[in-house]
Amino acid sequence: MAENNLEAPIRGRKKDKKKAKLTYHAMLAPGMIFLLIFSFAPMFGIVMAFQDFVPAKGFFGSEFVGLEHFKYMFNLPDIGKVFRNTIVIALGKIIFGTLLAIVFAILLNEIRLKFLKKSVQTVVYLPHFLSWVVLSTVVINLFNLDGTVNQIMDFFGLEKINFLGSNTWFQPLLIGSDVWKEFGFNSVIYLAAIASVDPGLHEAAGMDGASWWRRVWHITLPGMLPIILLLAILSLPSVLDGGFDQVYNLYSPIVYETGDTIDTYVYRNGLVGRDYSFGAAVGLFKSIIGLILILSANNIAKKYTERKLF
Amino acid sequence: MIQGNNLSTKIGKFIIYFIVISLGLVCLLPLWNIVAISFSSGEAVAANLVGLKPVNFSTKAYEMIMEDAQFWRSFSISVQRVVIALALNLILIVLMAYPLSKTKREFKSRNIYMNIIIFAMLFSGGLIPTFIVIRNLNLLDTIWVLVLPGAVPIFSVILIMNFFVGVPKSLEEAAIIDGASPLQILFKVYIPVSLPALATVALFSIVGNWNDFMTGLIYMTQVSNYPIMTYIQSLTIDIAELVRSGTNSDALQNIAEVQNRNLNAAKIVISTIPLLLIYPFLQRYFVTGIVVGSVKE
Numbered sequence: 212m213a214e215n216n217l218e219a220p221i222r223g224r225k226k227d228k229k230k231a232k233l234t235y236h237a238m239l240a241p242g243m244i245f246l247l248i249f250s251f252a253p254m255f256g257i258v259m260a261f262q263d264f265v266p267a268k269g270f271f272g273s274e275f276v277g278l279e280h281f282k283y284m285f286n287l288p289d290i291g292k293v294f295r296n297t298i299v300i301a302l303g304k305i306i307f308g309t310l311l312a313i314v315f316a317i318l319l320n321e322i323r324l325k326f327l328k329k330s331v332q333t334v335v336y337l338p339h340f341l342s343w344v345v346l347s348t349v350v351i352n353l354f355n356l357d358g359t360v361n362q363i364m365d366f367f368g369l370e371k372i373n374f375l376g377s378n379t380w381f382q383p384l385l386i387g388s389d390v391w392k393e394f395g396f397n398s399v400i401y402l403a404a405i406a407s408v409d410p411g412l413h414e415a416a417g418m419d420g421a422s423w424w425r426r427v428w429h430i431t432l433p434g435m436l437p438i439i440l441l442l443a444i445l446s447l448p449s450v451l452d453g454g455f456d457q458v459y460n461l462y463s464p465i466v467y468e469t470g471d472t473i474d475t476y477v478y479r480n481g482l483v484g485r486d487y488s489f490g491a492a493v494g495l496f497k498s499i500i501g502l503i504l505i506l507s508a509n510n511i512a513k514k515y516t517e518r519k520l521f
Numbered sequence: 522m523i524q525g526n527n528l529s530t531k532i533g534k535f536i537i538y539f540i541v542i543s544l545g546l547v548c549l550l551p552l553w554n555i556v557a558i559s560f561s562s563g564e565a566v567a568a569n570l571v572g573l574k575p576v577n578f579s580t581k582a583y584e585m586i587m588e589d590a591q592f593w594r595s596f597s598i599s600v601q602r603v604v605i606a607l608a609l610n611l612i613l614i615v616l617m618a619y620p621l622s623k624t625k626r627e628f629k630s631r632n633i634y635m636n637i638i639i640f641a642m643l644f645s646g647g648l649i650p651t652f653i654v655i656r657n658l659n660l661l662d663t664i665w666v667l668v669l670p671g672a673v674p675i676f677s678v679i680l681i682m683n684f685f686v687g688v689p690k691s692l693e694e695a696a697i698i699d700g701a702s703p704l705q706i707l708f709k710v711y712i713p714v715s716l717p718a719l720a721t722v723a724l725f726s727i728v729g730n731w732n733d734f735m736t737g738l739i740y741m742t743q744v745s746n747y748p749i750m751t752y753i754q755s756l757t758i759d760i761a762e763l764v765r766s767g768t769n770s771d772a773l774q775n776i777a778e779v780q781n782r783n784l785n786a787a788k789i790v791i792s793t794i795p796l797l798l799i800y801p802f803l804q805r806y807f808v809t810g811i812v813v814g815s816v817k818e
Contacts, residue, residue: 227697231702232628234702234704235620235623235628235630235703238616238619238620238703238707239620239621241612241613242613242617242672242673242678243634245613245673246637246641246673248654249654249670250641250645250646253647253651253653254644254646254650255646256646256654257647257650259649259650264653266656269657315541315544318537318541319541321537322538322541327542331542331544331545332804334545334548334549335544335545335548336803337552337800338548338552340732340796340803340807341732341793342731342733342750343734344734344751344754344757345555345750345789347757348555348757348786349554349555352551352554352555353551353554359554359572362569394544395544395548455735456734459735460754474648477647477648478648481648481649482649482652482739490648491647491649491650494646494649494650495647497647498644498647501643501644502644505643
């Protein structure tokens with residue numbers, strides 16, 4: 212580099228570029244090693260779904276049984292129920308969560324008292340940051356037979372309901388409590404979308420005498436539509452996520468009928484019950500459908516909204 | 522915005538304020554109830570007398586926690602976990618995001634790496650194969666099992682990568698002319714201008730690690746190794762018992778530990794304090810993170 216002729220800096224820069232590329236590989240190496248061990252090795256471990264996996268024999272020594280576990284799985288009456296529960300619960304969370312977040316964002320946008328607006332935001336974002344371990348205690352306090360909700364119902368002469376032990380009420384309870392936890396935080400993005408709507412449109416409509424309702428319906432909502440669509444499409448893959456943390460902390464054998472989801476089912480039967488190969492098979496089935504959903508969601512998003520997830 | 526001064530607009534405004542404030546209270550009051558329970562006497566709690574005000578105000582629950590060795594062991598495991606995970610996550614995020622933010626012309630293998638990473642984000646081996654791999658690595662019951670499997674938060678890597686792409690090229694070119702190496706460029710040019718984005722992913726890491734109870738549940742065989750949320754989860758009401766016995770008060774007679782509902786509430790309150798301490802930052806940076814992260818092309 213210290214040479215004084217004209218070519219040296221150019222040659223030096225080329226060498227630097229090569230060195231830079233080597234450095235790039237080196238920078239990626241540690242992360243890739245972690246992914247190799249903790250993401251890709253388990254993917255290889257999926258072979259166990261086609262084996263009669265015995266821990267002592269390992270992935271290489273266990274006997275192959277082909278699609279045995281998958282055949283068994285599809286013959287179980289449980290499995291359809293578990294997938295149906297998962298999809299109903301997840302769809303309910305997505306649909307009602309989105310609706311409430313949109314409504315809340317529109318209403319919050321009307322609040323002109325800065326202090327009030329800030330306070331409400333502070334409070335409604337809070338549950339998003341708390342663990343279901345904490346929030347399940349809240350839900351149980353409210354919804355058990357002696358809980359606040361039943362006390363209120365009792366006061367109005369209504370019959371008490373065992374929400375946590377009722378197959379009619381358990382799914383609405385899961386959906387409702389998740390909507391409660393997340394609507395505030397989900398409204399953040401819709402608030403941003405409302406803020407991006409041209410205020411001139413509102414002024415013009417106001418001059419023409421359009422009512423608030425009509426302006427929300429014809430200006431605000433259409434302005435938010437691209438974001439609403441994008442988020443709806445991108446939420447498609449999560450229809451297989453019932454939310455392990457929430458369900459695990461709230462369910463009990465009485466409500467397995469309606470509350471058992473894929474993740475809790477795999478945990479109970481595969482891990483706790485040590486039916487490793489069967490658990491892996493159910494997990495693989497979920498992963499594959501999940502992958503298909505995510506790729507379709509990405510393609511739909513790319514096609515219709517010109518944005519994508521990856 | 523609602524404009525005008527006639528009666529129907531006033532009613533409209535009132536209804537909107539009423540709904541918004543109600544939703545705020547619906548979020549706040551159930552949480553406040555836990556705080557009130559933690560400061561009430563055990564008997565009052567068992568009789569479901571506690572609403573928003575502590576009944577028979579008592580700090581006994583908190584005094585008892587002071588002597589609960591396992592609570593503080595779990596608390597300290599979680600603190601250690603958050604610190605180690607945060608350091609590891611941040612280092613790996615910036616080291617990976619920087620080369621990935623280069624164009625294909627600048628770094629030929631960039632797309633190959635990117636595809637590998639995205640595949641790892643989209644597809645997983647699932648719970649059971651991951652468990653077997655981790656057990657074969659003899660990581661069960663170590664603090665490392667809480668940290669290493671999540672060492673590369675791929676979503677955060679992509680978020681920071683997108684941020685790095687937006688850093689003006691002129692800054693980097695000036696550093697190259699000064700003879701800076703890629704590592705120097707990363708630490709002296711990119712990181713200083715990306716602090717808000719890094720704060721966002723740092724907070725993702727802290728909250729995620731603090732709140733996670735499933736990892737501890739799956740990979741710890743000894744209660745003494747539980748992180749705080751797994752420990753608290755193991756204490757809370759046995760729902761099966763609660764549901765079967767019909768009423769809460771009957772279940773309370775049956776399960777010894779549930780007589781300490783105020784004790785559990787106090788544990789929940791203490792375990793939430795670290796999150797409340799960083800809550801102002803959470804509000805600020807999570808909001809930017811979620812807007813940037815989900816709207817970015």
